[in-house]
Amino acid sequence: MARTALTRDEVLDTAASLVKQHGPAALTMRKLAAELGTAVTSIYWHVGNRESLLDALVERTVQDMGAIRPVGRNPADRILSVARILRRELRTRPHLIAMVHERGLTERMFLPAQQALVHEVHAAGLRGARAADAVRAIQFQIIGFVLVERNRERSPAQSPAESELWDPADAPHDPPLARALARPADPERLFQLSVRSLVRALLTPGAPPR
Secondary structure, eight states: OOOOOOOHHHHHHHHHHHHHHHOGGGOOHHHHHHHHTSOHHHHHHHHOSHHHHHHHHHHHHHHHHTOOOOOSSSHHHHHHHHHHHHHHHHHHOHHHHHHHHHTTOHHHHHHHHHHHHHHHHHHTTOOHHHHHHHHHHHHHHHHHHHHHHHHHHHSOOOSSOHHHHOOGGGOTTOHHHHHHHHSOOOHHHHHHHHHHHHHHHHHSTTOOOO
């Protein structure tokens, strides 16, 4: 028997889950109704047709990406917290982010993160063009890092692998470096290292403007 009690939020939650797991192509009204244990007509009543459903998912994703609450004792720590949150959100919902991008809403989606970064660079004493450059440099670093991660994860197996290319015997000038590069990369550590180093350089008092 089809269920009778259903809310719009439940429909969107389940639809978002399907898109996250399998991509937009897997989201059909029949599949969604089956997941919810209801009739297709009930789905239409709550969210309209499939295109309206996708629009609602995009709008919800934009709103979710705006829920950024920096934490930390100083601007640098709070900027790093924004970076971690943004990276996590981009990585956990790539299909939904792609849908936002396809509808031309990427800049609007990133605006809350930009505003949070502006607040922190202002707190660090930056103003004007220098503050704008800092905000964009941090934003580009985060997004670029995520794109590189995604590309590495989806790329075919490499032959030779990085571990085979860095043999300490072939790098007598710096064997520890060769051993380190032969080990798998730690994306989390590298992300924090790169963002923290960038932020430290951008917020250093007296650093020259562009």
